[in-house]
Each structure stands twice: as C-alpha cells, then as structure tokens.
Amino acid sequence: MSFDPHAELAQLRHAQAIRRRRPYWRGRSQLDPHTAELLALHDAGATPADLQRWLATPPRRLRVAHSTVARWLRRTLTQRQTDQGTR
Template sequence: MPDFDAHKELERIHALRKRRQIPKYWRGRSQLDRHSGKLLEMHDLGASANDLRVWLKETQRLSVDRSTVCRWLQKATAKRRDYLNRDNN
C-alpha cells in the first residue's frame, strides 16, 4: 500500500477510541429528571427509594439502581429546599 501512513492511522484510531469513551446518554441531566414531579410527590407521601425504583421499572420501563434513586432524591430535595428558602427570604 503506497498511500498507507501509519502515523495518520494511529491518530485516527486514538480519536475514535476517545469518542467511544464519552457516554452517549449523558447530557448533564438525569433520566429521572423528567419524572421529578411524580417521584417527589410519591417520596413526600412516604415512598422509599426502592418503591420509586420499582415504579420506574414497572410503569416507565426505566431500569435504575436503588442507590441511583437515593442520590437523585438527595439532590432533588436539596434543590427544592434551596428554591423554597430563596422564595421565603
């Protein structure tokens, strides 16, 4: 192959590998954010993280781990608390 350039091929392969390392689903928001109203409402009524996980799997066909729901709840309730405190002040 007279046109083969090993250096260019190696650069192309490195660029391809670098693109594959970036998760395609991550856009700066959680998949749970679109269900935030319902999730927070059920949480306020006493639903556990595991209850919410089962609800997501059964009704929304979204499979997440319980720890993911726990972390999301901590962040979402903190945001809500900050928002409510900002309105009261």
C-alpha cells in the same frame, strides 16, 4: 475516480468511534423527566426502593440502581429546600 482504501478505512473508523461514544447527559438525570411524580410519591411516604420499583414498571421501564434513586432524591430535596428558602 479511484478507490482510496486508506480514506475509506479512516472514514469507517471515524464512524465507529462516533457510534461507540456513550451519551453525555450534561448534568441531566434520566430521572429528571419524572421529577413531579417522584416527589409526589416521596411526599406520600414512598421510599427510594418504592421509587425504584415505580420507575421499572411500564410505561417507564427505567432500570436504575437503588443508590441512584437515593442520591437523586437527596439532591432534589436539597434543591427544593433551597428554592423554598429563597422565596
């Protein structure tokens, strides 16, 4: 069996390209697993900044921008209103 440097190099480059890819969330947010808690905090009067700080505390340790939390909250609240309106 002979060593083929071109095949090995192609395999290495392919593996590196796979590792370099960023994960694609397919419309899922990192905040989605915490939906119930975030909405409960919001209903209790929490602001997006409060929610951002809550997400950053252990055990969650999720660092997201304020605008991310605000957009997620607006989208989720709109969705919740449309779901309640169709019932």
